Amino acid sequence: MNSISNDVISAGLQKLNVSNLRPQQEAPLGVILSGADALVLLPTGGGKSLLYQLPAVLDGEGNLTLVLSPLRALQQDQVAALTAKGIRAAVLNSDLTPAQHTAVLQDACAHGGLLYLAPEQLQSPEVAGALAQADIVRIAVDEAHILAQTQDDFRRAYAEIGHFADTLPRRPQLLALTATATKADCRRIRDSLGMRDAKTFRTPIRRSNLRLSVKRIEAGKHGKTLETIRFQAVERVLENWNGEDSAIVYCPTVKMVKALHRWLKSRGYAIGKYHGKMKQAKRKHAQAAFMSEKTPIMVATNAFGLGIDKSDVRMVIHAGLPLSMDGYVQEIGRAGRDGKKSRCVLIYAKSDFERNKRILSRAGGKKAVRRKLKRLYALHNLIDSDGCLWREIEHHFGEKKQKRCGKCCNCVKKRK
Known part of the structure; x- marks a missing residue:
């Protein structure tokens, strides 16, 4: 060269x-x-x-x-x-x-x-x-x-x-x-x-080996709390996990990380937790256990994953709506780094969007808030779309839309 x-x-x-x-x-x-x-x-x-x-x-x-x-x-x-x-x-x-x-x-x-x-x-x-x-x-x-x-x-x-x-x-x-x-x-x-x-x-942002799904949940069914319904939805997705490769479950708050970690651990999952309020030594230990397969499932906030070089993450689950389209795409990018087929499932409730708006509206001046809300609205457009999810992501990042992926939840619905 x-x-x-x-x-x-x-x-x-x-x-x-x-x-x-x-x-x-x-x-x-x-x-x-x-x-x-x-x-x-x-x-x-x-x-x-x-x-x-x-x-x-x-x-x-x-x-x-x-x-x-x-x-x-x-x-x-x-x-x-x-x-x-x-x-x-x-x-x-x-x-x-x-x-x-x-x-x-x-x-x-x-x-x-x-x-x-x-x-x-x-x-x-x-x-x-x-x-x-x-x-x-x-x-x-x-x-x-x-x-x-x-x-x-x-x-x-x-x-x-x-x-x-x-x-x-x-x-x-x-x-x-x-x-x-x-x-x-x-x-x-x-x-x-x-x-x-x-x-x-x-490089095109689309990853053909990642199958994207969006699942909306609602509170009030059979007297269950929204938290219970959310956690049960996560568990149903994990039932398709092969038990051998790794999985990451992202939660929007530290409180939810702790509660979901307790929930899944009580059901026998080998699981770790990671969030920014943990002491550095504990975070380091949790990361090492995940990398060594001792705890193949990690429940974490978005503090986990940046720079984690683990090729066999077969599943990324979002147990709530992320704060931005950019954050969502960064986090699903931790799945399937070896090119093998992997699943990315976003579980959200209508109230997640309003919660995120409140969080972002408290962060910085008017211009900063507008920029952050724009990225949140881009993610809202994604979950509200009935079109190919990858095409929506490409549109946000200014890329030329490719043909429908044929594998995301919306493409599968239309095919059926």
Whole structure:
């Protein structure tokens, strides 16, 4: 590709234990290896991390790639995998002691490789000062859709990444990677980072191996509470689970996570729970149990799943309406990462929509609330549609609608 020989690229792939590039990786990688900026949208599990790891492996001694990522678990997993292959990589975060923090920073600045950190770290004068003296050749922003949300007061440090890049003695290559972004989001990402003539690569968002279903529930039947009806609906879906692969059940609140976890555990399911209010050690333990198949079902809020590299999730269930179309698509993307058939079932009640409107209306100023409600209404349009669900998702993200999938609940109804 470009000035780098195929033999050199093959050697780098071999070092990463990658036998072949995926078709959707080839075009963006060609541009990235030429040194140009790039915005890449690949589905969850599509191989985004290779797009900055391979160039870093091919770099010379002392060249540093910064990987700005929102989740510590993702950072630590990737660094562990890289160092096991003999590739120089490190994590810089607040879990380190001051002495460890300084040592990791100095080593990365002196010897290069990949340094994983949250963008909040860049706000430290010690970190910014040290990195200004390093030979930073590349900044990769993972989960770049967050950049489009910073105007809503979400992780404001992301909004400063572009400014940080401009303050460096030599402007580095900028890469932005995400699974979901509308056309408007892409513009905001490019503007925020100040990406110069960045080429955008968008892989179709549709995943043909994911079968989507929407189920509406109603309270008041046989005197049952809405919670009981919701939990019974989740259990009916889990009856089709094979008991061997993994499943994730997303709940909109911590309270529901706890209650549904108790419900399913009392019925004999090997199940774990995960939410943002748990202590970090407990979250880490819950994630490890899920990854090792000790608890193959995870009940969680949307705090779980970002960056989780588990290929055999055969079922993603939403036990309530998510807050946005973007969040929904991110979460169903955790199913079937190995390309095998998997089910995604959204269970909702009419009251879920009003609850979400109340939550979002309390979050930020008028403009921020409008933007968030627009994403919620997009999801409402999806569940209210009698058309192909994948075509509705494609419309939201500004993609050309493909033919009907023939597999979602609406397509199956029409076929019958």
